[in-house]
Amino acid sequence: MQPWWKERVVYQVYPRSFQDSNGDGMGDIPGIIARLDQIKALGAGILWLSPVYASPDADNGYDISDYRAINPKFGTMADMERLFAEAEKRDIKVIMDLVINHTSDEHEWFQKSREPGSPYRDYYIWRPARVDGGLPNNWTGFFMGSVWTLDPKSGEYYLHLFDRKQPDLNYHNPKVIKEVKGIMRFWLEKGAAGFRCDVINVLYKTTLDDGRKSLAIQGIEHYKSQEGNHEILRELRRDVLDCYDCFTVGETVMVGVEEARLLCEPERRELDMLFYFNHLEVDRRVSKYVPKKFKAKNLLNVFSQWQRGLSWNALYLENHDQPRIVSHYGNDKQYWERSAKLLATLEFTLRGTPFVYQGQEIGMTNFDYTQISQLNDVESRNIDGLMKKLHIPAKLRWKWVAQASRDNARTPMQWTAEANAGFSAGEPWLPVNGNYRRINYEAQEKDVNSVLQYYRRMIALRAGSETLKYGEFKPLLGSRRVMAYERALDGERYRVILNFSSHAAKAAFGGTVVISNTGRTIYDGRLEPWEAVVLKQTNEEAKA
Ligand code: ISL
DSSP, rough: OOOOHHHOHHHHHHHEEEEEGSSSOOOOOOHHHHHHHHHHTTTOOOOEEEOOOOOOOTTTTTTTTTTEEEEEOOOOOHHHHHHHHHHHHTEEEEEEEOOOOOOOSSSHHHHTSSTOOOGEEEEEOOOOOOOTSSSOOBBBBSSSBBBBETTTTTTTEESSSSOOTTBOOOOHHOOOOOHHHHHHHHHHHHOOEEEETTTTTTTOOOOOOOOOSSSSTTTTGGGGHHHHHHHHHHHHHHTOOOOOOOEEEOOOOOOHHHHHHHHHHHHGOOEEEOOOOOOGOOEEEEETTTOOOOOOOHHHHHHHHHHHHHSSSSSOOOOSSOOOHHHTTTTTSSTHHHHHHHHHHHHTTTSSSSETTTGGTTTTTOOOOSSSSGGOHHHHHHHHHHHHTOOHHHHHHHHHHHHHGGGGGOOOOOOOGGGGGGGGSOOSSSOOGGGGGGOOOOHHOOOTSSSSEEEHHHHHHHHTOHHHHHHHHEEEOOSEEEEEEEEEEEEEEOOOEEESSSOOOOOOOOOOOEEEOOOSSOOOOOEOOOOOOEEEEHHHHHHO
């Protein structure tokens, strides 16, 4: 018997943008409850909630000020308990976002920590200036600039890998680990079925020595996937997670396959699976802000490495930090619908647990904003500020920020063609994409050929096939535009052929058509633009 978290599909909800129930323009927990039936109808069996905890929202909830309280913008603890109960009624498991690399600077621990000599001082990483008055070291953070901010109260600097409002916890302090275990137990007892673990491979800073000179994230070699980090993961697993029927998916930054194996192969008893980023970076250089040409074969190579390198993958094409996949690797203009379906074909025919991000199932696109002032994301604003200091012209800054901004994924969910796309009766916290009259859930619910219906079909196809869930992955063909691969189990083979271009293409493979995004039922080796075809063949058929 395979564990349920390998069988099921996960649906990620970004609460503030999903469904508002009280007209304040902010999505909330009662809104999520009201939409559980839609999540169920998609065929998802696990709900991952981005943070709903108390937070001043400097990074939209990834800066937590109380791990045991609900952000009043989203509702109450009673609402949260009702969400667990309503999800359970529908056989949907709920996993929480575990953000433990840092807290908010408004967390009680940090406030107390600012007092030198306080028992909380060692919960965080404090250092005085260097003797020459310089910063404690030369590290730079994920959101650009130094990782050090001076706290006037104690006259020392504290370390933050992300925003200055997200001070890093000190994992050399056993009290911190004990607190984290308490938080995990609290949510598992309430009914959580596991955790998505935020930036989980950078917890343990081995030394605070200067980092090697680097264009970005200088100093990372001192804290990425360190042995101390592995020990913490094993301890959390042994002391907490192993006592519950739950799973973890770690968000791990900058890992290659070898490093990932150490973090999530089953015998290591650390994470159950992890999110890597390589597959979303095949058209990026150095940083996500610098584009390069997409080639299908490069994407296939990345998947081949990961599919064969790990015994189980977390599969995702979108989340709240990434541009919309149909705008990124698809074609959100002429071939919007077909390319959105092609990407669904890709995701559900790989080996692993698939994660669908809200709106992905209706092919939502990147935002249609025209200027930086319309953005909310702290990362986008910081990067723009930095580029401004480097005298990069405004037009170019906008071009780079717009295609990579995290707000692309954060525009409100497009439910209907009515005002504010049915997301809210009030003014949404972030403007709705102007294409909501054309792209919305309600319209696709009624249309048998919609992207939404195609997602449902792909999810059902995967659910009904041991080969698609557990079969071996083998790459077959990778060119500039086309990729093809095979999944095989017990003499049964699925062949997946994908044309990532607006040109016709050729790729000769045999088998019976199981599904295609053009409605074709016979495959003759010729692909239409953005066509996706899944073929099936048994050993007997191959011989015949
Ligand atoms: O978004 C990114 C690149 O596109 C990353 O740099 C991102 O910040 C990194 O993957 C970590 O993300 C997670 O932790 C952050 C939070 O802002 C993100 O929303 C979260 O997913 C800090 O908690």
